[in-house]
Amino acid sequence: DIQLTQSPPFLSASVGDRVTITCRARQDIGNNVAWYQQKPGKAPKLLIYVASTLQSGVPSRFSGSGSGTEFTLTISSLQPDDFATYYCQEFYSYPLTFGGGTKVEI
Amino acid sequence: EVQLVESGGDLVQPGGSLRLSCAASGFSLSGHYVDWVRQAPGKGLEWVGRSRNKAEGYTTEYGASVKGRFSISRDESKNSLYLQMNSLKTDDTAVYYCARLSRTNSGDFPDSWGQGTLVTVSS
Numbered sequence: 001d002i003q004l005t006q007s008p009p010f011l012s013a014s015v016g017d018r019v020t021i022t023c024r025a026r027q028d029i030g031n032n033v034a035w036y037q038q039k040p041g042k043a044p045k046l047l048i049y050v051a052s053t054l055q056s057g058v059p060s061r062f063s064g065s066g067s068g069t070e071f072t073l074t075i076s077s078l079q080p081d082d083f084a085t086y087y088c089q090e091f092y093s094y095p096l097t098f099g100g101g102t103k104v105e106i
Numbered sequence: 107e108v109q110l111v112e113s114g115g116d117l118v119q120p121g122g123s124l125r126l127s128c129a130a131s132g133f134s135l136s137g138h139y140v141d142w143v144r145q146a147p148g149k150g151l152e153w154v155g156r157s158r159n160k161a162e163g164y165t166t167e168y169g170a171s172v173k174g175r176f177s178i179s180r181d182e183s184k185n186s187l188y189l190q191m192n193s194l195k196t197d198d199t200a201v202y203y204c205a206r207l208s209r210t211n212s213g214d215f216p217d218s219w220g221q222g223t224l225v226t227v228s229s
Contacts, residue, residue, distance in 0.1 A: 001170060032213075034215055034216075036151075038151075043203050043205075043219035043220065043221060043222060044143070044151060044203075044205075044216075044219060045219075046215060046216055046217055049210065049212065049213070049215040050210075050212040050213065053210075053212065055215075055217065087150065087151050089151075089153070091213060091215070094156075094167045095153060095167065095168065095169040095170050096141075096153040096156075096169075097153065098150060098151040098152065098153060099150075100150050101150040101151070
């Protein structure tokens, strides 16, 4: 199984901040990573797939980068609606795995 | 409107069985991969399994922690998908989500999710 390690697990930030979340894989997984946002009591929402492609309808302040074993999700200017937990997921091989999550809070 | 609605969550004793349903509306489920993802209380997301589309024979994949105990099936006439869960353990307590995957040039990714259904395994 491919293990994904997200960092940091918690992130304290303010509106307008630039925020970067990292997801590291133990082996090369190409660009087969997606990023999700989840708010309490709600289903996850797809933000980015294949490492850097923005899902339709997602604000352009979200961006993704990386390949191989290191991936990043960046929020260029944090908005009040962005306080949530973010997860990466690999789509390289079965069983698929998620990172442990990063909670972005004030 | 594309919608997925999970149902069937309940309180069940360890060792018991339960079947969850994922009913789709606004589109035909047969053309899509569908994933089950779960989330234990206060914990992160865990991928449970996948059903490929009709063209790929509805073949399935499972996570390591549920393989051999859970199975995914479909009923085209009801535009629905099911997660049969047997030999349930307390660690299976979670909210279970179904997610429709849509095909892109780069693969299949979950673009629509249900609201989730809670399964509690406890004596």
